[in-house]
Amino acid sequence: RKPVSLLGLRAMLAAGEKIAMLTAYDATFARAADDAGADCLLVGDSLGMVVQGGSSTVPVTLDEVAYHVRCVARGRRHAWLLADLPFGTYEESPEQALRSSAVLARAGAQMVKLEGGWTAETVHFLVERGIVVCAHLGLTPQSASALGGYRVQGRDEAAADRLVREARALADAGAAMLVLELVPAALARRVQQENPALVVIGIGAGGDVAGQVLVLHDMLGVTAGPLPRFVRDFGREGGGVHQALQRYVAAVKDRSFPEATQHTY
Template identity: 50%
Template structure:
């Protein structure tokens, strides 16, 4: 891909039945590797609070955090569409505040689009952003910024009322101008129904096979970290954490035992070249 994906192209991919592959990224090397691997979209998720910054929830993540990490991702993946989460309390306050904060993510961070968690109640804010030229992706189902309010990480859409509310919210987001909707931890039938009802793509994470694309957290996908918890909706494709742990452990052992560094890792002084005698052109022997 020579140019970043655009919202119209995403919509076209849905119409053509071409799945969208999204993954999170939080820094330059992960973004660069993901772009080289061919991902369609990179999400600078506020999940960086959990997997990079060590917070229990995403709530402590600030706008400055998101701008900082978005800049790094943009540098690592210049040919990939970059979507950045608007973190907790940077929207829903006033439309002016929402526009100002979203604009900072675009202007200072370099994001191509922003993502907001919430349903129909965000319609006016989304419409304002869209009218200002800011592409918006919605986020329904489990909304991590509200996890303290909803009482934990629970699967959504299990009963008819929840499923109907999801569908209504998704339609409201599309009506407001959202270019896509992330569905997180939603039962497969409800997610599939939402996907069929929308003309914009749905991106699932723990939402089954009926979505128009999928997203996984980078650290879950490759098991990068310590104490990575297995999740039913995640398929790990590598165990980078164990590889790193083993490599560092071997390094520590070799330093302690004097096996590193070896001669091949050291620099030596070079012998000074001997001064050559000079020959006089006229008279006498060389001195």
Template identity: 45%
Template sequence: MSLTNFLAGGNLPTGNPTTKVTVPALSEMKRQLKPISALTAYDYATARLVDEAGIDLILVGDSLAMVVMGHENTLSITVDEMLHHTRAVRRAVRRALVVADMPFGSYHGTIAEGVANAVRFVKEAGAEAVKIEGARVELVAALTAAEIPVVAHLGLTPQSVHRMGGYRVQAKTAEAAMRLKADALALAEAGAGAVVLEGVPREAAAAITAELTVPTIGIGAGPECDGQILVFHDLVNLSFSPQAKFVRRYADAASLFRGAIERYREDVEHRAFPNDAESYHLPKPELAQAKTA
């Protein structure tokens, strides 16, 4: 094992379930130009599938407010709800790095309040890092000092939907792109282990990725980022919302599930389910006694 790999906490993630992904390992992946794969997951079953597929990072995203709970945006999800889902995901995962989203309002007060809420995600739910939105450099520094790894999130930050006037591409001017890069550098300097770049021009993301020593993880930010993340439900067509430009659907789970459910309903209506093989029977002596009773 090389010294850099040893300092990163072991060998690079390879898909082997015994090779645990850590925050330092992500930086080692960037140095060795190994792309980082990331997906959201919100429950035991999907987290287990994602982990077994060899995904490097699982985000318990506050997007569950929309794709799981049916809310209009991410703002209404609570700390307790996020803790509940993070626990379920953590129980399923053996290899991937588990990152928990800090929901809206959980770090918007004092620095101390933000750190206290982050501690809950690590101590109570088993998160191995937390994600926060915006250029909150002081908070990142405080979390780092408290030994809590941080993934920062810049660009289109969904918790800022009202300020942004909707889900709009950010950093579309040279000046805005420079501010974005300055924010990313400041967050990395404060201790962020990675930076999610969402909904920004490819060129801006590429420039930031080239300058940062920590990895960038893109979502709608072009292929030059060190890694990519998508919402699980978007990936498999379970989100029931218009497809974003940056989403590639790899399966149609909605059609698969709908078809299975409809076939089940039809079998029940025609008394084709359950059949005799799917039914329990009395043992033969008990059956004979029942017939003569």
């Protein structure tokens, strides 16, 4: 297997091959997910919850993400490696975003992800300076309090139209990838159709996008407490972690995950 590149991801999108992404936080699971065929590994600020035991992503710091990026980078072999810019490390100015992105790039991230429909100017600034950027719309966990909690976004027509406009602006600004979280499948499909070169990765956004992402601990069935509806527990069938990871990649590739009836809004 060749290392996954940005051009490779775009080629997969063009060819209709679904992209399988997982979060990763340490070298051992990064290697396991990579060996299972994951195309992308995301060092998500979800580490604030699944690694640190917090109740949101807000307290996570840049140094903490950088530490986990270094860990994952040592375990990774083929997968494309992206990392979250945590809350408070990019909102102040494009310059602040560049400084923070450089920290993650030095740690080994090939792409940085930031949240919100207001970020197009920052995305443009970063892309002009050689940073590869993933945007994130829909439910944006860093501002979950302002959104009224972990709720499906873009349900009414005005909110859907706004999200479509924001996605277009982010693509125009040079974002190569877009994570869409907790939005109706029809809205995610519309965003992908209107931006055919943008690699749209869904989580709780239906199957009509370039690929899927899940939080590792959720899809392994390790996370305590009830899982959101869009998650499938790939550990339930047994056989150990490696088989669960392989089942996830296979299910994304053959489009059996997500299921329209069970995992979609």
